[in-house]
Each structure stands twice: as C-alpha cells, then as structure tokens.
Amino acid sequence: MSGGQVHGRQRADDVLRMYRLARTGGSRELLRWVSGRAEGWAGLLDADGGILHGATRATDGIDTGTTARNGTGTGAGAGARSETGTGTGTGPGARNGTGTGTGAGAGTRTAPVARTATGTGAADTDAAVRAGGATGTPAAGGAAWAVEAAALAADGAKELASLGARSFSFDRGPHTVLLFPLDGPPDTAAPLLAVVAPRPLPEGLATLVSDVAVPLAMCWAAETVERTRRRVDLAESRNREAVLHLLMTGQLSIAHQVAGALKPELPDPVRVCVVECPVGRRDEVARVCAEISGGRSWIVRCPVYARHLILVVPAGPDAADPPVGRRVADVVDECVVGASEDVPLSDTATGYRQAFHALPVARGLPTRHARFGSAPEAALVVGAAGAQWADALLNPLLTHVPRRSHDPGSQELTATLSSWLAFSSHATQHLKIHRNTLAARLRLISELLGLDLNRLADQAALDLALRIRATPTAPRTPAPPRTPATPQTPQAPQAPQVPEAPQPPLARRLDALDNVLRGPAVREWAVHQLRPLAGAGASRSTSDPRTTLRVWLDCEAQLAGTAAVLGMSVPGARKRLTRLESVLQRSLLQAPSARYDLWLAFRVLEIAEEPGEPF
The missing domain is CATH 3.30.70.270 (Reverse transcriptase/Diguanylate cyclase domain)
Known part of the structure; x- marks a missing residue:
C-alpha cells in the first residue's frame, strides 16, 4: 500500500472519529481529541481573544481566558517587559520580532508577533520578572502550560483581528500557533479554533485542523441553540414562579x-x-x-x-x-x-x-x-373579632414607612414574614435573597411588632393574623364614619380617672388572642384538628400521641429538645412524629408545617378548661 493510500485511510478514520465525538461529546470532546493529536493545546476563542473552551493533553480543560505572558527578563526600565521569543532591546518597552500572516485577499504582510525585550534601568523590576521562569511544555503538562498556551492563542486572535486575515499561524519560542475561523450564521460572531503545538508539528496537523473545523462548527451552533433554549426556559420558569408568588x-x-x-x-x-x-x-x-x-x-x-x-x-x-x-x-x-x-x-x-x-x-x-x-380553615372561624385582632396585631408592620428609599417597605416586610413562617430558612430560596438579608428583615419585623419570632406562640399568632388578612371572606367591622365637628356644650368638670397600668405589648396581644379563641366555632375547629389523635398510637406503642405532640410544641418544635424531654434519641422522636403525620394527615417536620394550627388548637382547649369558661 502506497504512502498516499495510508495517509488517505488515516484521514478517513480521523474524520469518522471526529463525527462520532461530535455526536457523543460535543465541542469539548472534539477539542480534547485535537489537543491530544497536536500534543499540545486546543481551544475556541472569541474575536477579542477570550477563551470559550480549552483542553490540553494533561488537563480536563481551561474554560476561562487568561492574559498571562511567560518568559524571562532582567533589569527594569519604565514599561520593561519580557516575553518568550528571541531578540534583544534596550530602553523602555523595547520589542522586536517577526511573524507571518495569510490575508483574506492576495498578498502577505509581516506582523510584530514575537515580542521580546530586555529592559535595563534602576526602577521597579516587577514588570520584567512578573512571569519569569514560567515557560512550560506540553510534556510537563499542568496548569502552567495550559495558561501559557491560552495566552499565546489569545495573542494570536488579536493579531488575526488586526490583520483582517482569514487564518493565521506564527511561531513563538518552541511553539507554533494555528488559528482557523469556524463557519457560523451571518448574524452571529463565530469563534476561532486555536491549536498550540510544539515544533516540529505532528504530521498532517494542518489537514486535521481543517477537517475538524466543520464538525466543530456544527457542535458549536447546536450548543449555542441549546444554551439559548435553556435561557428562555429559565426565563419562563422564573416568570411562572413570579405569578405563583403573586397569587400566594x-x-x-x-x-x-x-x-x-x-x-x-x-x-x-x-x-x-x-x-x-x-x-x-x-x-x-x-x-x-x-x-x-x-x-x-x-x-x-x-x-x-x-x-x-x-x-x-x-x-x-x-x-x-x-x-x-x-x-x-x-x-x-x-x-x-x-x-x-x-x-x-x-x-x-x-x-x-x-x-x-x-x-x-x-x-x-x-x-x-x-x-x-x-377541614375548616382557622381564618374562617374567628369571626369579626379575629379580623380586628389581626389588623391591630399587624398594624405596626402594615403602616411601617422605611427611613431610606432602598430599605424594605411594609409590603416587602409582610411578604418576607409570610415566606419565613411558611418555609423557615428556605425563605431565602423562595424570595431570592441572601440569608443575612433575611435575618436583618426578621430583626426589624420583631422590633416593629414587639414579638419574639423565636417563640412558637408568637409565630402561630402571626401566621393566623396573616391568614386572616389574606382570606377575602374574613369578616371585618368597618371603622365608624367620621362626623362633622359640632360645638360642644360645656359640662361640669368630672373627677379625674386613674389610668390603668399599661400591659406589656406581648401580654396584651396574647390576651387579645385568647379572647379571639374563646368562641364556640373556634373550639369546634380545635376539636376537629385533634380528633385523629383519639385512640391513635395505642396499638403501636404505650406512649400517648397527644403527649408526644404537646412536648414537641412546648419545645418550640425542636427535635433535640423533644427527644431530651421524652427520654429518647432524636431519630426515635422523629419516627414518632412521622407516624403522627400519617395520623393527622398533616406535615409536621417539613415546612410548611401544621405546627401553628396544632399550637392554636391546644391553646383553645386549654382556655376552654379554665374555670368559669362556658364550654
């Protein structure tokens, strides 16, 4: 078999391999294969020299651009720099070197590609030795070689753009850089294929680079379409999420x-x-x-x-x-x-x-x-008294005016509170905010309302108040209309009244909540919430499920504290509560949890058992 036939068969095998890799691994696998055949580095660059994808024989890939330049230099003069290449120069920023470029039309031109300088002087030497000693080789591999090759390719891309050439090759130190533009749609900027290989170049490398440009261009176009589709899908998903948030x-x-x-x-x-x-x-x-x-x-x-x-x-x-x-x-x-x-x-x-x-x-x-x-909704059974209580409880939050324009207002704080009560720490994902932002907003809400947001009792009260306000059918008693001022008839002076001692804000709010929870409809709701616990668990264990649930609520719905009070392990307490989820047909351990409704239900029954109550 003649040498030409051997080379023809090898080229045919290479082309088949290219298209298999294009189908199974895309542009990244193609670049990795090309870098292996070139015994160097291969990558895709944009017109400005930015690295889009890159691969070397010894690394998985370099996906970000670099402007590192490598070489050796001594001395310092203003602007002195040193890069790989040959030549000498003196004075500030001395450069020399030559390279060749193939133009899009007829003719060639000489370009200053290989730039070397040795600066001498008495100023700062950092510019001359910044990358000294970093010259790498493909055999050595590693990040140093990948960064150096990417820098050479980026320099070549800039030179290609300045020349207006279709393709370009140049030598720099022991390396040769080949640049070849990929085909793309007329209205889009197609990337450049760059290959950095040690001299002498492997046999047939130029032909290989020419052949691989077609499947690589197809892969890049398909991947570009896929990236666009994913961005559109993400935008639609976020819009739908925003609509759901507005509904909620x-x-x-x-x-x-x-x-x-x-x-x-x-x-x-x-x-x-x-x-x-x-x-x-x-x-x-x-x-x-x-x-x-x-x-x-x-x-x-x-x-x-x-x-x-x-x-x-x-x-x-x-x-x-x-x-x-x-x-x-x-x-x-x-x-x-x-x-x-x-x-x-x-x-x-x-x-x-x-x-x-x-x-x-x-x-x-x-x-x-x-x-x-x-099951009845708690917000529907509290009546007009509950609506008035909710308005009074949330009034400091609903009327809050931020001191600065970029601080959260009442609507944003209310949405934050609602999300946190429903999802706990996961509210950061729901609201797309940082956890420090969430913590700062919760501190402000706590100060405005005078409540301790770490207490389950206060959480339950706020959750009920927010649900009442969010329920369109919740009854509300309108404020009495204002009447025009009329002249007042002088009256005899009355004895001054001794004002009552003011109650602490928290105690006053809890007393008001207890008054809301005394109604017969609310008590019926509470009984319905806890009815599944009647007789539940007797066949499974000797523990009372009501006791387990009450201890969990008294421990602020924390598993560690619940396990300690019950004298059992945390996994054991979790298993009990998981069984109670099936009994109650409600979620307990995962937010949004039924713990607020259950706390309110137990509180309603406690109030009903107090002496003098009509129940």
Missing part, C-alpha cells in the same frame, strides 16, 4: 397581568397539586404533567424544594376527570402527589398548604395520591 400573596390583578403574556390563562376556581418527583426527573415529570393536562394547568418548579412541582389546575365544571394529580401518579413511577380541595384563585396559598399536607398521606398509600381531607 393575594395580588390577583398583577398576577393576571403577568400571566397574560404566558399561557394558559389563570383558572378560577382551582385545585393545587404538589408533585414530589423522583430524583433528577423533575423536568421530565413537568412535561408529563403538561401533556396530561392538555396545556390547561399552570406548572411551576418549586423554588424551595428541588423535587417538587406545583400544579394549579382548573377545578369545578372545568376539572379534568380523572383528576390530573391522580393521573400523574399513575403514569410516573415513584411520583407522589398531594392535592388540595377546590379553592378560589384568591385562596391559592391555602390550596398550596393543603396539597403540601396531603403529601405525607400520599407517601403511605399504594396509589401515591391523596387529597386533603375536608
């Missing part, structure tokens, strides 16, 4: 405006589903949900829990049969779905809590689907 905070008009640019339209009434997806399959499950619902459901990737999808699906006459949540659980293995009752769109936050509380129940069912059991 009761801002329906703004939610409708934002949702108008996205499809489908927001339904009303709705059923909220929380889908717990298998690890790593949330995007796949989202596509399944869209197909099953026929594009009629709002599908939002939960910003707090990486495995959760939140579905807002039509309810009432427009509801799917069978329900979307049940069909998703049937189609996707290992998928668990909790569904809410049918609620008005304005009560989306309530629907989310209900769906989340249905998840622990669904985990224990063969169907992996559960719907929240019918």
Whole structure:
C-alpha cells in the first residue's frame, strides 16, 4: 500500500472519529481529541481573544481566558517587559520580532508577533520578572502550560483581528500557533479554533485542523441553540414562579397581568397539586404533567424544594376527570402527589398548604395520591373579632414607612414574614435573597411588632393574623364614619380617672388572642384538628400521641429538645412524629408545617378548661 493510500485511510478514520465525538461529546470532546493529536493545546476563542473552551493533553480543560505572558527578563526600565521569543532591546518597552500572516485577499504582510525585550534601568523590576521562569511544555503538562498556551492563542486572535486575515499561524519560542475561523450564521460572531503545538508539528496537523473545523462548527451552533433554549426556559420558569408568588400573596390583578403574556390563562376556581418527583426527573415529570393536562394547568418548579412541582389546575365544571394529580401518579413511577380541595384563585396559598399536607398521606398509600381531607380553615372561624385582632396585631408592620428609599417597605416586610413562617430558612430560596438579608428583615419585623419570632406562640399568632388578612371572606367591622365637628356644650368638670397600668405589648396581644379563641366555632375547629389523635398510637406503642405532640410544641418544635424531654434519641422522636403525620394527615417536620394550627388548637382547649369558661 502506497504512502498516499495510508495517509488517505488515516484521514478517513480521523474524520469518522471526529463525527462520532461530535455526536457523543460535543465541542469539548472534539477539542480534547485535537489537543491530544497536536500534543499540545486546543481551544475556541472569541474575536477579542477570550477563551470559550480549552483542553490540553494533561488537563480536563481551561474554560476561562487568561492574559498571562511567560518568559524571562532582567533589569527594569519604565514599561520593561519580557516575553518568550528571541531578540534583544534596550530602553523602555523595547520589542522586536517577526511573524507571518495569510490575508483574506492576495498578498502577505509581516506582523510584530514575537515580542521580546530586555529592559535595563534602576526602577521597579516587577514588570520584567512578573512571569519569569514560567515557560512550560506540553510534556510537563499542568496548569502552567495550559495558561501559557491560552495566552499565546489569545495573542494570536488579536493579531488575526488586526490583520483582517482569514487564518493565521506564527511561531513563538518552541511553539507554533494555528488559528482557523469556524463557519457560523451571518448574524452571529463565530469563534476561532486555536491549536498550540510544539515544533516540529505532528504530521498532517494542518489537514486535521481543517477537517475538524466543520464538525466543530456544527457542535458549536447546536450548543449555542441549546444554551439559548435553556435561557428562555429559565426565563419562563422564573416568570411562572413570579405569578405563583403573586397569587400566594393575594395580588390577583398583577398576577393576571403577568400571566397574560404566558399561557394558559389563570383558572378560577382551582385545585393545587404538589408533585414530589423522583430524583433528577423533575423536568421530565413537568412535561408529563403538561401533556396530561392538555396545556390547561399552570406548572411551576418549586423554588424551595428541588423535587417538587406545583400544579394549579382548573377545578369545578372545568376539572379534568380523572383528576390530573391522580393521573400523574399513575403514569410516573415513584411520583407522589398531594392535592388540595377546590379553592378560589384568591385562596391559592391555602390550596398550596393543603396539597403540601396531603403529601405525607400520599407517601403511605399504594396509589401515591391523596387529597386533603375536608377541614375548616382557622381564618374562617374567628369571626369579626379575629379580623380586628389581626389588623391591630399587624398594624405596626402594615403602616411601617422605611427611613431610606432602598430599605424594605411594609409590603416587602409582610411578604418576607409570610415566606419565613411558611418555609423557615428556605425563605431565602423562595424570595431570592441572601440569608443575612433575611435575618436583618426578621430583626426589624420583631422590633416593629414587639414579638419574639423565636417563640412558637408568637409565630402561630402571626401566621393566623396573616391568614386572616389574606382570606377575602374574613369578616371585618368597618371603622365608624367620621362626623362633622359640632360645638360642644360645656359640662361640669368630672373627677379625674386613674389610668390603668399599661400591659406589656406581648401580654396584651396574647390576651387579645385568647379572647379571639374563646368562641364556640373556634373550639369546634380545635376539636376537629385533634380528633385523629383519639385512640391513635395505642396499638403501636404505650406512649400517648397527644403527649408526644404537646412536648414537641412546648419545645418550640425542636427535635433535640423533644427527644431530651421524652427520654429518647432524636431519630426515635422523629419516627414518632412521622407516624403522627400519617395520623393527622398533616406535615409536621417539613415546612410548611401544621405546627401553628396544632399550637392554636391546644391553646383553645386549654382556655376552654379554665374555670368559669362556658364550654
């Protein structure tokens, strides 16, 4: 077989290998393979010399640009610098060297590529020795060689741009740099393929670089489209998340405006589903949900829990049969779905809590689907007295005016408090803020309200107050209308009244809450909340589930303190509470938790047992 045939077969094998790598590994694998064949470095650069991707024989890749220049130099003069190459110079910034470039049209030109200088003088020597001794070789490998090769390629890209050439090659020290532009769409800037190899160049390297440009350009174009698609998907996901946030905070008009640019339209009434997806399959499950619902459901990737999808699906006459949540659980293995009752769109936050509380129940069912059991909402049973109490409790927060324009206002602080009560420390992910920002806002809220946010009692009171204000049907007694001022008839002076001693803010608020919790409708609600505990656990253990739950609440819902009081390990206490989740059909250990409702229910029964109460 002749030498030409051997080279032809080798080239054919190389081309087949290129396209296999393009299909399986993309541009990164192609560059890694080219760098191995060149026994050096290969990368993609933008027109300014920035490194987009890079690979060497000994490293996995350099993905960021570098401006490091390597060489040796001695002495110092103003602006003296030293780079690899040959030549001598004296004085400030002396340079010399030659290189060759191939122009796009006819003719060639000489370019000052190999720049070397030895400066002498009595000033600072740092400029001359900044990169001294860093000359690397491909055989040595490591980061030093990769940085040096990337710097050579970046210099060549700038020279290519200044020359207006199509391709370019030059020698620098023991290395040769080859630059070749990739083809791309007319309206986009295609990257440059750069290869840095030691001399003498491996046989056939120029042909290899020419051949690999086509599959590399195809890979780059496909990857660019994929990056654009991901950015669009991320933007849409964030927009949908923003709409859900607006719904959860009761801002329906703004939610409708934002949702108008996205499809489908927001339904009303709705059923909220929380889908717990298998690890790593949330995007796949989202596509399944869209197909099953026929594009009629709002599908939002939960910003707090990486495995959760939140579905807002039509309810009432427009509801799917069978329900979307049940069909998703049937189609996707290992998928668990909790569904809410049918609620008005304005009560989306309530629907989310209900769906989340249905998840622990669904985990224990063969169907992996559960719907929240019918239960009254605390905000609906407190009456007008509860609405007035909520307004008074939250008034310092709702009327807060920030001292500086960039400080959070009342609406932002209220949203922060609501998110923190629901998601605890995960509120940073929900609100997209830093944990220090969250801590600072909570300190301000605590000062404004005069409450200790570390106490479960105060958390429960605030959660109830926020839910009352967020419930459109919560009754409110309007303030008495102002009447025009009329002349007052002089009256005989009255004996001065002795003012009562002021109560501490916390005690006064707790007393007001106790008054709200004395109504018969509230007591019926509390009994309903705790009814599942009657007789529960007797067959499982000798411990009273009410005692376990009460100790957990008295310990501020902390597992360590609960385990210490019960005289057991933390895992043991967690197992007991996990069993109680199935009994109560509510989430306890994972936020949003039912601990606020349970604390209020126990408090209602405590008040009812006090002497002199009518219950």
